[in-house]
Amino acid sequence: MRYTSFTSYDIVLLAQGLGVSLALFLATTIIGLLLGSLWAVIRFYRVPVLTQIVTVFAELLKNSPVLVQLFLVFFGLPAFAKLNVTPVEAAVITLSGNTAAFVYVIAVSAIESIGRDQIEAARVFGLSRWQVLRHIIAPQAMAFAIGPLTGLLVNQLQVTSLISVIGVVDLTKIGNILNLRTLKPFVVWAMVGALYYVMAKLIAYGGATLEKRLRAHTAWKGL
Amino acid sequence: MISVRGVRKAFGAATVLDGIDLDVHSGEVVSILGSSGSGKSTLIRCMNGLEKLDAGCITIDDFDVSRPKELTEARKRSATVFQLFNLYPHMTAVQNIALAPVEVLKIPPKQAEADARALLESVGLSARADAFPSQLSGGQRQRVGICRALAMKPRYLLLDEITSALDPEMTSDVLAILAKLASDGTTMVFVTHEIEFARTISSRVVFLDKGQLVVDLPTAEFFAADGGMAKPRIAQFLSKMRKD
Numbered sequence: 001m002r003y004t005s006f007t008s009y010d011i012v013l014l015a016q017g018l019g020v021s022l023a024l025f026l027a028t029t030i031i032g033l034l035l036g037s038l039w040a041v042i043r044f045y046r047v048p049v050l051t052q053i054v055t056v057f058a059e060l061l062k063n064s065p066v067l068v069q070l071f072l073v074f075f076g077l078p079a080f081a082k083l084n085v086t087p088v089e090a091a092v093i094t095l096s097g098n099t100a101a102f103v104y105v106i107a108v109s110a111i112e113s114i115g116r117d118q119i120e121a122a123r124v125f126g127l128s129r130w131q132v133l134r135h136i137i138a139p140q141a142m143a144f145a146i147g148p149l150t151g152l153l154v155n156q157l158q159v160t161s162l163i164s165v166i167g168v169v170d171l172t173k174i175g176n177i178l179n180l181r182t183l184k185p186f187v188v189w190a191m192v193g194a195l196y197y198v199m200a201k202l203i204a205y206g207g208a209t210l211e212k213r214l215r216a217h218t219a220w221k222g223l
Numbered sequence: 224m225i226s227v228r229g230v231r232k233a234f235g236a237a238t239v240l241d242g243i244d245l246d247v248h249s250g251e252v253v254s255i256l257g258s259s260g261s262g263k264s265t266l267i268r269c270m271n272g273l274e275k276l277d278a279g280c281i282t283i284d285d286f287d288v289s290r291p292k293e294l295t296e297a298r299k300r301s302a303t304v305f306q307l308f309n310l311y312p313h314m315t316a317v318q319n320i321a322l323a324p325v326e327v328l329k330i331p332p333k334q335a336e337a338d339a340r341a342l343l344e345s346v347g348l349s350a351r352a353d354a355f356p357s358q359l360s361g362g363q364r365q366r367v368g369i370c371r372a373l374a375m376k377p378r379y380l381l382l383d384e385i386t387s388a389l390d391p392e393m394t395s396d397v398l399a400i401l402a403k404l405a406s407d408g409t410t411m412v413f414v415t416h417e418i419e420f421a422r423t424i425s426s427r428v429v430f431l432d433k434g435q436l437v438v439d440l441p442t443a444e445f446f447a448a449d450g451g452m453a454k455p456r457i458a459q460f461l462s463k464m465r466k467d
Contacts, residue, residue: 096341121309124271125375126298135322139313162414217313 004182017174018195024088024170025160025199028095029153033066035096036103041133043104044111060102074166075147083202091163095156102152106146110145111137143214154200161196171195224248225270225301225412230279232265239265241434242423245280247379247412252405254421254442255414256459263414264306266431269302270412283379302372303378306387307366310356316343316367317352319375328375331407335374338413342370344382346400349366362393369400380404390444390456418464 039054056085061069074090077083084091114137122132173193179185225247232240240262247253255263257291268274270281270290281288286297320339324330326343330338344353346365346366356364365385372380381399398420405424406410415421421442428445430437437456443448451457 115309116310117305117307118311120273121303121305122311122323124298124303125371126274126295127323128329129328135326136311143313217357 004184006178006182006184006187010178013174013178014171014191017171018199019167020044021160021171022093022199024163025157026162028092028099029127030157031092031096032103032156033098033149035100037107039100039104040107040111043108044137046211058101061184062105065164066098066159069098070166071163073153087163087167090166091160091168095160095163098159099156102126102156102162103149106145106148106152107141107215109194112142114140125137138144139214142210146207146211146214148202150211153203153207157200157203158196224282224284226280226282227266227270228280230269230281231277232262232269232274233277238267239434243431243434243436245429245439247410249378249410250408252409252411252424252428252431253413253427254330254425255429256411256416256418256421256430256460261431262434263431264383267303267381267412267414270381271301272298287404299375300377301376301381302377303381303383304365304368304372304385306384308356308361308368309390310364310367310371312356315353315355316348316359316370319356319367320371323371324374339370340373342373343367346370347396360393361389362396365389365393365397366400371436371460373404378410380411380413382411383414384414384416385416386417416464419428420459430460432456432460 020144039058041055046080055096073094074085074087075166077085077090118136119132122136127135161169161172164170164176167173170194179188226243227243227245228241230243231238242265243262243285245253245266255266255304257263258438265274265354268285269276270288276289283297283300288292288294288297292378311322314322317339324338330364340349340352342351346369348363348370351359351363356367360366362380362417363447365388368385386397389397394417398417401411401413401420402424413421425442427439428442428451429439430445430451438445438451438454440451440463445457446452446461453459
């Protein structure tokens with residue numbers, strides 16, 4: 001006999017799954033943002049060899065399915081490099097790399113959208129490359145990039161659901177478990193979908209708030 | 224002293240500066256005149272190290288701008304005001320002015336901000352100190368640009384057609400500031416199309432044509448009938464500029 005009714009413990013299960021999804025999303029977002037920005041800076045300063053490596057690596061990551069990357073890391077690393085990775089480690093490596101590749105593209109275009117005249121002015125006044133990056137490029141590139149980055153992160157949040165296929169017990173995996181037990185797919189997946197929706201809206205709201213603050217100097221008051 | 228010796232600069236097949244020699248001594252105001260494409264702005268860009276020289280040498284107080292290690296020192300001694308202002312759009316007027324003094328001259332931020340506000344007051348912009356460049360008129364932006372340069376307490380001020388993007392009223396505001404700087408003894412090299420202004424405040428006038436320095440004369444001699452004006456190219460240029 002199956003027990004198909006929902007229990008209060010299911011809320012705890014969903015909360016655990018949500019916690020795992022959120023934690024992985026936050027961790028891979030932070031790593032991806034740092035890595036992608038670093039790659040963009042390497043490209044901006046045309047660092048020999050590293051620029052070419054970064055460009056090829058980002059191209060590969062951008063243009064292949066995340067699920068294939070996940071399988072390559074989870075099954076491929078133990079087979080080819082004799083490196084055993086746990087499902088969570090595989091998820092962190094894959095999603096961080098994938099996020100970094102798209103952050104790289106956004107950061108490069110954000111940096112390139114900054115007028116060279118400003119950078120020249122800063123250099124003429126004696127600011128070092130690092131000072132130019134910190135005071136002139138980074139704040140403006142952030143303002144340019146925050147919109148596309150918000151869109152990317154909302155998408156990457158949905159992409160975290162793929163990690164359930166290698167055994168990470170995230171929100172989607174919990175949904176699957178509840179669905180199999182209760183046999184109420186519409187209720188379970190609607191609930192899981194609603195939780196992803198709320199998280200996505202929170203990310204979008206945070207991005208919009210930050211964008212408003214960063215772009216205060218170009219605030220468009222309308223005609 | 225700014226010393227320019229045998230400077231040559233080409234962009235592809237086009238030679239923009241062809242063997243320029245020029246000295247600018249402390250306290251001098253040197254106007255660089257010439258038609259568009261004569262190499263005036265490129266000469267300024269070579270002086271502040273924004274363009275690499277193909278040949279020759281430029282030193283500012285004996286610091287060679289072609290040597291990366293000496294360029295920083297050369298840039299501490301000279302400051303540039305740009306034709307299109309080149310302000311940092313994400314910073315207020317005060318922040319634009321205080322950035323380099325804090326980061327390069329290591330002046331404490333509070334002191335740099337107070338200095339910036341005092342400079343803005345001196346050019347009649349104290350009420351706009353906390354405005355972003357997008358909230359300022361062209362003339363106001365250029366005055367901020369001048370203050371940004373002056374905040375570095377430079378020995379030499381390089382000005383690249385700083386009134387060409389301004390209307391006549393704004394131009395007169397900006398020129399009044401330059402006239403005051405000249406009377407205070409500030410050393411200036413400025414590229415301009417404001418012939419009468421150049422005549423009023425310059426101690427010397429340099430005329431460039433097709434990348435070559437045609438004349439370098441004291442102002443009175445440059446505008447004298449038997450001086451610079453005796454050269455047909457200069458007479459033609461001045462006549463055209465006055466008609467415009």
